[in-house]
Amino acid sequence: MKILVTGGAGFIGSNLVDALCNQGEKVLVIDSLDPGVFQACPAYLNPKAEYCFSDLRYWVPDARFADVECVVHLAALGGVSRAAKQTENVITSNCGGTAKLVEWAHTAAKLRKFVLASSFSVYGSGYQYHCPRCDLTRDAARREDDLQKGRFEVYCRKCGGETRIVPITTAAHPSPLEIYGASKYMQELCLLGMQDVDVTVLRFSSVYGDRLRLDDGEATIIAKLAGWIRDGSPPQLFEDGKQIRDWVFVGDLVQAVLRLAAGRQAPRVVNVCSGQPTTLVEACQILARVMDRNVEPVVKGGYRPGDMRHCLGDAAEFAQLLESTPMTFAQGAATVFGRKAGAGGAV
DSSP states (O other), X not given: OEEEEETTTSHHHHHHXXXXXXXXXXXXXXXXXXXXXXSSOOTTOOTTSEEEEOOGXXXXXXXXXXXOOEEEEOOOOOOHHHHHHSHHHHHIIIIIHHHHHHHHHTTOTTOOEEEEXXXXXXXXXXXXXXXXXXXXXXXXXXXXXXXXXXXXXXXOTTTOOBOEEEOBOTTSOOOOOSHHHHHHHHHHHHTTTOOSSEEEEEEEOEEEOTTOOSSOTTOOHHHHHHHXXXXXXXXXXXTTSOOEEOEEEHHHHHHHHXXXXXXXXXXXXXXXSOOOOEEHHHHHHHHHHHHTOOOOOEEOOOOOTTOOSOOOBOOHHHHHHHTSOOOOHHHHHXXXXXXXXXXXXXX
C-alpha cells in the first residue's frame, strides 16, 4: 500500500513513517521543514521513505502521488503563542494547506482512507465539571477573584465546593479559545465534503515520545518540564501544581494509525489520549525519578489568564481502536525519558 504522510519529518510524523516502513509499506512524505522547527534536515529521516520537501500551500502534485491509497495528514504549524503572533501564517498554512490537500484528494482515484490529526485544543471551553455533593454539572470557567485569592479549582455555583472534571468525549461541541485551536477545527471542517473516502479525525491530547523537542520555544508543557529536569533546573509551576493533564505516548498513537491504514473501522472522530489524570507535580516527580535527577518543582503560584484548570479525555474509543489500554504517563516516561535520555540522549 502507498501511504502519504504530511508532516512526516516531525516528531510524530517521523515515528509513524518508521513504523510504516518497518511494515513494508510504500511511504511518501510531504514536509516543509518549517524553519520555526528545523535548522537543518533531521538526521533521523528514514531512507526507505520518499520525501517531497514542500509547503502544502504551494505543493504541486506530480506522478508520485497518483497511486496513493491512504493519507495521514499531520502537517500543521503549532504553538498557541506562535499562532497569536503569526496569525496569517498559521491560518493559511493549517487551513489553506489542508484545503489544498483535500482538493487533490477529490481527484485521487485510488485514495480510500484519510486520517487527520486534530487536537484537544478544539474543545477549548467545552470541558465540564461535576459537583458530587449537589450532583450538578457546570462549565470550566473560573472567576478572576477566585484566582487572585489562590483558589484555583472550578467551584460549584450552588454549594461553593470543589468540582471534579468530567473526561471530555467527542460529543462535546468544539469551542476553541485561541487561534491554533480554531485552525485545527477549521482543518476538520475542510473534510466535510469528502464523501467517497473513509475519514477519521484523531483529536490528539498532548503527545510525548522519542524525538520530542525539549528546547523549543513553542514546546508543550511536558517537553518544558522534561527539558528543565534534564538540565537540573527546578520546573516553575503556576497555580498550585495540581493541574491535571492527560498525556499520550506516541507509540500508542502510531499503533492506532497503523490499524486505521490497514482498514480498521473506527468512529469518525476519536480522542487520542490516555484517559489517565496526572498532575503537573506528579509529572515532575515521575520525570525526576526516571531521569535520575534530584530536582523538585517550584510551585510559584499565580496564574495565566485563559489557562484551563484541568484537561482530561475519555479514552474509551481510542482503547477500542488499540485493543488495549493506552499507556499511562508513568509507564511511558520510563521508556522515553529514562536515564540514557535524561543524560543528554535524543528524546
